[in-house]
Amino acid sequence: MKTNTSIRSKYKTKQRAILLEYFESVPGVHFTAADVYEYFKLHGITIGQSTIYRQLESFVDEGIINKYIIDGSSPACFEYISPEQHAETEICFHCKCEKCGRLIHLHCDELEEIQAHLLAEHNFRLNPMRTVFYGLCEDCM
């Protein structure tokens, strides 16, 4: 369990700027902390993995980046949320294929109704960011 010292960056550091610029350049793509580390390493820029984890945490805190936990024994998945996406009323849902592991993004009004329904009928405020639908994709079923 991580110590919740609610880190929200206050300084504009070089590393933070580099990371943010990179994330902004890959909207909708999802990546792991290790992916980011490798990416910069390949480009001759070394950013410590702790910095990556810490900045990622800040971004998630700030809502700039979403974090998905697909299954316990794989690394967490991150995804940059563009300001447009942020502004959109459309919510993005995720479906994970249990067989091939594919992660599918869905934007669907009908699914958004689930949210309203859960709130109205079950007093539960759904967090679509965290929720992943498991099942089988069309190729696998």
Next chain:
Amino acid sequence: MKTNTSIRSKYKTKQRAILLEYFESVPGVHFTAADVYEYFKLHGITIGQSTIYRQLESFVDEGIINKYIIDGSSPACFEYISPEQHAETEICFHCKCEKCGRLIHLHCDELEEIQAHLLAEHNFRLNPMRTVFYGLCEDCM
């Protein structure tokens, strides 16, 4: 990533029997692998943790037990599914409160429509057993 050697137990071992009996005695309760290990240790019965993990995996495979991944850096959560629960035509959905950790069971026709919708419109066959809705329960929001 775990090696998917689709283990499904074929032998009735003592450990498996002990574990199953225990799980059956705590329907609806959720526990971690470590909880199980500790429980038996306290009762003077030592079952290796690998056995616990392996049996848990089998039970999950067989649909006797559900596994929930709450967040990457906490242990996975398991829950025994009673035969009655299993036999119900109603599908049981789970909502997990991100704050207090409460796991809420829901039986709801409207939610079942999600399933039909995902299949018809998105070619995705939802597995309600594996899927957990994350959000905030009424007490926490």
Next chain:
DNA sequence: CTAAGTGCAAAATGTTTGCATACTT
């Protein structure tokens, strides 16, 4: 100058695995 961030290496965590042994069928 002070508070905050960085990077390294080490620790912590949760889970999986190799292997010799023991149990089921």
Next chain:
DNA sequence: AAGTATGCAAACATTTTGCACTTAG
């Protein structure tokens, strides 16, 4: 006898942390 399961300890993978050092404000 053959095929599985067990339990230990070691290996693993991911993430977090302690600390000395650097950087931003």
